[in-house]
Amino acid sequence: MSNKIDNEVLSASPNKSMQRVQASLARRYAKERRFRRMGISAVITGLLFLSLLFGSIISNGYTAFWQTYIQIEVHFDAEMLDPQGQRSPEALSAANYGGLVKRSLRQMFPQVKKRSDKRKLYHLVSSGAAFQLREMVMNNPQLIGSTALIWVAADDDVDMLMKGHINRHKPEADRRMKDQQISWVDELLQQGRIEQRFNTTFFTAGDSREPELAGIRGAVMGSIFTLLITLALSLPIGVAAALYLEEFAPTNRLTDLIEVNINNLAAVPSIVFGLLGLAVFIGFFGMPRSVPIVGGLVLTLMTLPTIIIASRAALKSVPPSIREAALGIGASRMQTVFHHVLPQALPGMLTGTIIGMAQALGETAPLLMIGMVAFIVDIPGNVMDPSTALPVQIYLWADSPERAFAERTSAAIMVLLAFLITMNTLAVLLRKKFERRW
Amino acid sequence: MTKKSLIPAIAGASLLCASGSILARDYISIVGSSTVYPFATVVAEQFGKTTKFKTPKIESTGSGGGLKLFCAGVGTEHPDITNASRRIKKSEYGRCHKNGVNEIVEIKIGYDGIAVANSKQAIRFKLSRKDLFLALAKQVPDPKGGEKLVENPYKTWKDVNAKLPASRIEVLGPPPTSGTRDAFAELAMEGGCKKIDWIKAMKKRDKKAYNAICHTIREDGAYIEAGENDNLIVQKLEANPNALGIFGFSFLDQNTDKVQGAIIDGVAPEFEAIAKGTYPISRPLFFYVKKAHVGKIPGIAEYLAEFTSEKTWGDEGYLTDKGLIPMPRAERQQFAKDAVELKNLKL
Numbered sequence: 001m002s003n004k005i006d007n008e009v010l011s012a013s014p015n016k017s018m019q020r021v022q023a024s025l026a027r028r029y030a031k032e033r034r035f036r037r038m039g040i041s042a043v044i045t046g047l048l049f050l051s052l053l054f055g056s057i058i059s060n061g062y063t064a065f066w067q068t069y070i071q072i073e074v075h076f077d078a079e080m081l082d083p084q085g086q087r088s089p090e091a092l093s094a095a096n097y098g099g100l101v102k103r104s105l106r107q108m109f110p111q112v113k114k115r116s117d118k119r120k121l122y123h124l125v126s127s128g129a130a131f132q133l134r135e136m137v138m139n140n141p142q143l144i145g146s147t148a149l150i151w152v153a154a155d156d157d158v159d160m161l162m163k164g165h166i167n168r169h170k171p172e173a174d175r176r177m178k179d180q181q182i183s184w185v186d187e188l189l190q191q192g193r194i195e196q197r198f199n200t201t202f203f204t205a206g207d208s209r210e211p212e213l214a215g216i217r218g219a220v221m222g223s224i225f226t227l228l229i230t231l232a233l234s235l236p237i238g239v240a241a242a243l244y245l246e247e248f249a250p251t252n253r254l255t256d257l258i259e260v261n262i263n264n265l266a267a268v269p270s271i272v273f274g275l276l277g278l279a280v281f282i283g284f285f286g287m288p289r290s291v292p293i294v295g296g297l298v299l300t301l302m303t304l305p306t307i308i309i310a311s312r313a314a315l316k317s318v319p320p321s322i323r324e325a326a327l328g329i330g331a332s333r334m335q336t337v338f339h340h341v342l343p344q345a346l347p348g349m350l351t352g353t354i355i356g357m358a359q360a361l362g363e364t365a366p367l368l369m370i371g372m373v374a375f376i377v378d379i380p381g382n383v384m385d386p387s388t389a390l391p392v393q394i395y396l397w398a399d400s401p402e403r404a405f406a407e408r409t410s411a412a413i414m415v416l417l418a419f420l421i422t423m424n425t426l427a428v429l430l431r432k433k434f435e436r437r438w
Numbered sequence: 439m440t441k442k443s444l445i446p447a448i449a450g451a452s453l454l455c456a457s458g459s460i461l462a463r464d465y466i467s468i469v470g471s472s473t474v475y476p477f478a479t480v481v482a483e484q485f486g487k488t489t490k491f492k493t494p495k496i497e498s499t500g501s502g503g504g505l506k507l508f509c510a511g512v513g514t515e516h517p518d519i520t521n522a523s524r525r526i527k528k529s530e531y532g533r534c535h536k537n538g539v540n541e542i543v544e545i546k547i548g549y550d551g552i553a554v555a556n557s558k559q560a561i562r563f564k565l566s567r568k569d570l571f572l573a574l575a576k577q578v579p580d581p582k583g584g585e586k587l588v589e590n591p592y593k594t595w596k597d598v599n600a601k602l603p604a605s606r607i608e609v610l611g612p613p614p615t616s617g618t619r620d621a622f623a624e625l626a627m628e629g630g631c632k633k634i635d636w637i638k639a640m641k642k643r644d645k646k647a648y649n650a651i652c653h654t655i656r657e658d659g660a661y662i663e664a665g666e667n668d669n670l671i672v673q674k675l676e677a678n679p680n681a682l683g684i685f686g687f688s689f690l691d692q693n694t695d696k697v698q699g700a701i702i703d704g705v706a707p708e709f710e711a712i713a714k715g716t717y718p719i720s721r722p723l724f725f726y727v728k729k730a731h732v733g734k735i736p737g738i739a740e741y742l743a744e745f746t747s748e749k750t751w752g753d754e755g756y757l758t759d760k761g762l763i764p765m766p767r768a769e770r771q772q773f774a775k776d777a778v779e780l781k782n783l784k785l
Binding site: 119127131166167174175176208210282286289290371373375377378396399400401402406 | 465467472476479483493496497498558667668691692759760
């Protein structure tokens, strides 16, 4: 009995605080729920924007991977191509292949008589058709005299019509394809002479002012060369700098200053590095403009701080016990670092490097200053050939008046994103595979 | 191990190449105006595909930037040709001479119209250059009368001219770095400014003040700098039927389903009108060749021949397909002759 009373007395005050706790509990739960909901909505908003971005790029760009082709019947007239009959490469190279294409078109539409109408007719096929024929004849001069059915790229306006980007129901004055041209296209369509095919040109050609002939190979090669230079320079320099600063350098004012400056450099806007590159590499050393080697050097300056910081973080994460054990059994400092610390830190360093490279891949601003924003048709063969880079190509196409470049811009963005995602996945996989936790 | 030795090998090899190519460049290097860029690139591509020479490299640096690079000196590290959407200035010419670029060949390639356009969903504007000046200048004559200037008070087009619609003045145009902006200021704004007698009289007395009045565009939000990307302006016009946009004729030509060009002083921005010179806002386009490089860099003479041939810049040449307005035949012949003779420009 007394026990029970005691208990009641004792529990009187806890009861009271329990009541207070319980009274506030609902409120606190609600607070937490609210916070969670806010967090989830933040994530959803982010995902929504991301899907909007991807959605708009893909829906704008996927059609660029297809290209309209027209089948024409070409007679490789010996009279027209090589009247002397010597089959010399010079004569064959300079022959009038455009004339062959025009003649084929005239034969397909014999009803077209007026000069201005003929001009419209010739615009159905790409100006690249003549080059295609030239290449065929140059590779195989036996073709001369024969007749062949050949698929050639359609003009970008025809391509846009086929893809539905030109609305044929608008008044005639409001569209680039006139009624007459549309009727020709319809006729070809009925004969099965128009086809949409996978656009291999987009992946094999360099830049062009004709959308149907433009490709990203030149830009991709330019990006690869630029990144090779960047990698070859920034990885050894970055790793060496990090190793020295982390493992060998004494801690004093000077190293502190260096550390602060490296962190500052990582935050410098990239255009500044472009200006530096213009002044030093092009101005002082007299290197040519628009070449990947200068681009690579500039991007090296830009990515170095990123790599040094990541490498130092990776070195820091190696536990000191490993160093002490190595030193304890008589290894020199150099042996300790290179046999024991570096192998453990390397995955982290590589991850940092890949992320730095991915950043460099997407950079345009510094390249603007050193002349890599340029129209370059020939695909670069080495680091000294003038070239552009992928993001620069996107910028240039986005600025082109022809409607068909809009979808190619989106397609190039898709290619760039694919590269970036691949590189970042590689970084994640490397980390997963080699990373050790202590 | 192989990877480690590969890296210095690549670096070494590339440095070797670097020193090698400074001595010789086997492709033409072209810089300059972003307005000429779409035309020059077509010619360059055609040239590269039909001759044994490499395709010229063309950078879009703007007219002023191009001339600066061009006039920096003679030698393979400097560009051979610069494109310009205006004529070379006396100061630039002097700079060229100071740096040893003594012989320059000037080639005019044709004309470019500047369109003032709006969305097809709205009604087509009929403007005079004076309307444009009054709507867009920073300072305009006091609407109450008298020979004095006030900060531009006009809010709607109707305020400027009672015949125009009552929509808000909202014009998207290029930034001051652009040659299109310079040309617009000179041809449209000054063209309208001159119509006001007392300002016109100022030209003789105080040219500086006259230019400041006629060329300065208002900064209170009615004129929106929309960047150098003309495609973006077209898209914005489509989204906002009340706005007008200023851009090159080639963009109007490619987007006739979305936008319509305003009629300026009674003339619509159409190919024939610009070619005849009746459309008031059109300007000549040029390129300049460094004579000292002809013969040193392979292909310059041939590039000039390609550019100045009838199949390129003629009435039915492939540049007209890209929106270039050709010069009259006599003028074409004159400049083609200059190109062959490499006639030295004297200013």
